[in-house]
Amino acid sequence: MAGSASGQARMDVDLTADDYADFAVYVYKRPELRRRRYRSHLRFAILMVVALLAYLVWQTWDGKGPNWGQLLPVYFQGLAVGLGILAVLALAYEYVLPALVKMNTRRMLARQPDDLFLGRHQLDFGPEGISDSTAAASGRMDWSDVRRVEETPEHLYVILGTLQGVIIPKRGQDAATLDAVRGQLRAHVADTQLMPSAQAH
Template sequence: MTQHAPGQARMIVDLTADDYADFAAYVYKRPELRRRRYRSHLRFAILMIVALFAYLVWQTWDGKGPNWGQMLPVYFEGLAVGLGILAVLALSYEYLLPGLVKMNTRRMLVRQPDTLYLGRHQLDFGPDGVTDSTATASGRMDWADVRRVEETPEHLYVILGTLQGVIIPKRGQDAATLDAVRTQLRAHVADTQLAPAP
């Protein structure tokens, strides 16, 4: 790490397919996307309840109205089976798909490596934002575009949107580098969940 001036820090990282796979699984499990999935499951359950009811009313209609004695047992039995299947699928989404997302992300990057994303990156944290430089390209992310910063045992994630972010691996970094980067993130991003500096 090179400390250029007060309010600046530099970090050199080596991004791998595993880093992107970890980020994809992490984003999938964030509360924002989890709430979105719950709302989707709820909408589907309501649609199923209404559609099954309407179908059985139509099937048992005798000209005066539905045959409730014939319809209701079938309705509640079908409802129990349908909601049970929906619950199993919803649980599968929560517990099985993160692993599949991680595996597919890793496989995609290994098969088609992109040097823009993988390999050595120089990250400069300054008063205006984060500059990301590679051997072939560079770009800057303004602090105003950052929604949140979150830290895991292996990474710092600078969250830009629901599915977008800057991945900062912590492996190979000394305590002083991580401390300087955390200081910059805390200074410029109000919504942070960072580990305490050592």
């Protein structure tokens, strides 16, 4: 349970391996990383088009120039196969890999459970930042280090970097606590993207 004071909010959460697995998949699917993957696929496709053409020109060169009659059928056939394989791999990156990311995150935490990440955390949202305390350690993330806040039906994610963030499970929290935490996040993070139902509070 958590209470809030003027300019502060407190929340007690129980972080599980599933929370970290959900966050890993969420980050993987974010538009920022998706655009990066698309650019990588496009660069590879362009490289393949150019490299295949250069190779076939070299193979069919007869001293006067390439043999286009021999080159073009082989080129378009190879291009169709190569681009088809690339398309399948790109789809796998978007629809198969997230499940593997989730499974591997769970497996990693199961093999090496870490009390610093799993279990009970007390989160304090104050003027300076977010303080995170467990039975074994404590630390603080300054507001200046936070890039954005994003809310899902199950979590609030405080994004610190491309692959880093503070995971805030909403399960078991009362409405007043969640509203107090959202208020602190809105007050200190310019890019706070809350769910429509929470925007009105």
